[in-house]
Amino acid sequence: MKNFDIITNDREHHSKLVLKGLLVGIIAAFVVVLYRFALSYAEDFSFFIYSFIKDKKYLIPIWFIILILLAFFIGKLIDKEPYISGSGIPQVKGVMGGYIKNRPLSIIINKFIGGTLCIVSGLSLGREGPSVQLGSSVGDIVSKKFKSTRLERRLLISSGATAGLAAAFNAPLSGVLFSLEEIYKYFSPLVLISTITAAVVADFISKQFFGLNPVFNFSTSQAIPLNNYWILLILGICLGIFGAFYNWITLKTQDLYAKLKCSTSIKLMIPFLLAGILGLLFPIVLCGGHAIVEELSLTTTLSLLLLMLVAKFLFSIISFGSGAPGGIFFPLLIIGGTFGAVFGYIAINYLGISPALFNNFIIISMAGYFTAIVRAPITGIILITEMTGSFTHLLSLSVVSIISYIVADLLKSTPIYDSLLKRLLLKNNINExxxxxxxxxxxxxxxxxxxxxxxxxxxxxxxxxxxxxxxxxxxxxxxxxxxxxxxxxxxxxxxxxxxxxxxxxxxxxxxxxxxx
Structure with a gap:
């Protein structure tokens, strides 16, 4: 049976696959950990440089020239390796589906460099999509080294993608569920055992460097009382509409960029120069969004919360729509959380909801907004649970996520990664x-x-x-x-x-x- 590939039901064969998944998880974890460190230092440098040149205004023109040069350089990277553009998750789905061919080592090198330089410049992009692509590329390399079958290759690629997300968020269960719910869209014991092995080892390694603390450390001591659940119905509907709008405007922004008859580098200069302007005028919206999280409180004025929401939303859309190497995963969580802060502020000050529940609205809105956009409710619920380190909100998270899912579905909003994959194939003329x-x-x-x-x-x-x-x-x-x-x-x-x-x-x- 040399003319086609198949994995048998032999237990020894499955054991070897698990060991390969373990190896993929270890390598992917170190790659993603290094990427997280690079982005962390890049973000710190970005805020430092904007603060520095704000005091020494004669350096502003020099920094803008550097931004133009960075945009030009990253544009050349994309021209050299087109599949590093954007999030990376649609590309992984394309490789898994047999639509596109992959050059994994080139992807790792160029995505790493391009993603880091985008954050140095201040673009509103996330690390999670690129981490998934970096991890999947590791899985592809390992599969080729072991001369794996076609099915084994897919399993190792998905194991790497799972490990990438687990290491990026310290969320192993979310990584596994993301593979099952978003990449495969079905449950398989073989997929489960290979991905969970990679996710657990990647999470363990990641925690050795970043500790056991959750990504978001919100202080919430109580769950939303059942007699206040009527407010969650309104919140879920709002998030479903807002998520559908996000998907629509993201695709429309890509259409506008596509109409520009210029090089990739020229298109990238739009968000890079905008980052320079925002870095001087409103730097809180730069990079992934950690700075915004620190400002989400009841003491912040409603006008400032709304300004952060609108500015972060538009800047994220412009950054991602340009095709710059970076994801939407983390920025959309920040946008969802900021929307929750606005909603919570109004509910507490005008609808009689307890002020102690303010952070609850932030956490719940992250999951609901993620679900409306990505259409992976289980992943969204478990992801926010792992990122906050609390099971207190599990019921309210589920309620809002289900409602936002239904609303987005009724609005006929296609899941964002499915839409981006179709556009990727169309852009590269892949119809066969x-x-x-x-x-x-x-x-x-x-x-x-x-x-x-x-x-x-x-x-x-x-x-x-x-x-x-x-x-x-x-x-x-x-x-x-x-x-x-x-x-x-x-x-x-x-x-x-x-x-x-x-x-x-x-x-x-x-x-x-x-x-x-």
Whole structure:
């Protein structure tokens, strides 16, 4: 069976895969830890330089010249390695789906340099998307070193992505759930064991450098009383609308940048020069957003909270829309938290809510806003729980996340990373996987309850040419498929096809085995 790839059910084989996942987690953790340190020093330097030149105004023109040169340099990096542009998560999904080819070592080097220089300049970008891409690239390198099968390669790439998110946020469970909910969109024991191994070891290594303290250290001593849950309904609706608007305006901003008939470097000069202006006038909105978190309190005026919300929102959109190497993950959490601060300020001062609940609104809004944008509610709930180190808000987080999810869905807002992946493929004219290889691959799908393929006989499926279902795994037993085999929910289907048709068949099987 040398003409296609498949992982057998052999336990020894699975054990080796777990060990490879462990190795990926260790390497990815050190790469991401180094990246976190680089961004931390870069952010400190950014605030220092703007404070310094504000006092020595004769240096301002020199700094703006440096910003132009940095924009030019990063533009050349993107021209050299286009897939370092933006967050990195759509690129990972593209590699996983077989849409695009990857140059992992080049990605690691250029993304690391580009992302760090963007934060030095003050752009409103996050570390989490790049960390996911850096980790996935480590997984890709390890898979090639071990000459892994196609399916093993996908598992190791996702393990690296999981480790990257775990190390970036000190949130191992969130990393695993993100892979299951956003990348795979289904549950698989094999995926779970490989990703959780990588996530746990990455989190352990990360904590050796950054300690056990959560990313957000809000002082909250009580949960929202049940008789105040009516306010969460309003908050969830507002976050759902705001999240849908964020997705819409992000894509519109990318459209505006695309209409500019100029080089990548010239486009990048827009957010870089804007960062220079904001650094002198309103520096709190620079970089990821840690500075804003420190100002979110009831003693801050409503006008200042609104100004921070609007300025951070617009600057983040302009920064990310330019294609600069950096993510939206952390900035959108900060925007959501700031929205929660505004909402909490109004609820406390005008609706009679207890002032002790102010920080609760910040925390809950982060999860709700994340869910409305990314459409991964479980990840959002667990992520904020891990980042705050408290289970006090679990029920209220869930309520708001579910409501914001429903509202964004009713508004027909497509999950942001799905939209960005489609645009990535369109931009690179990827409507067909160009390959002359005759190699066969195996695509794995789990049949969901209520999917199109459930309770369907195999001979009723209309599969593309040179595509064949070779095995169905049901209750740990492998079934040899026949025309009269009835497909049931929970079945794991192995589909064999040509490498050149991978993304088409993968897309087809995903649509048949999952529910929208």
């Amino acid at each position: 996987y160009h390959s002359k290889s005759t190699k066969k691959i195996i695509i794995t799908n789990v049949v969901h309850f209520g999917s199109k393929i459930e309770k369907t006989y195999l001979n009723n499926l209309k599969l593309p040419e040179n595509t064949l279902i070779v095995s169905i795994k049901r209750d740990e037993v492998s079934i040899v498929p026949k025309g009269n085999t009835l497909i049931k929910a929970g079945d794991t289907i192995l589909t064999m096809t040509d490498l050149k048709n991978e993304w088409k068949v993968r897309e087809l099987m995903d649509s048949l085995t999952t529910i929208e």
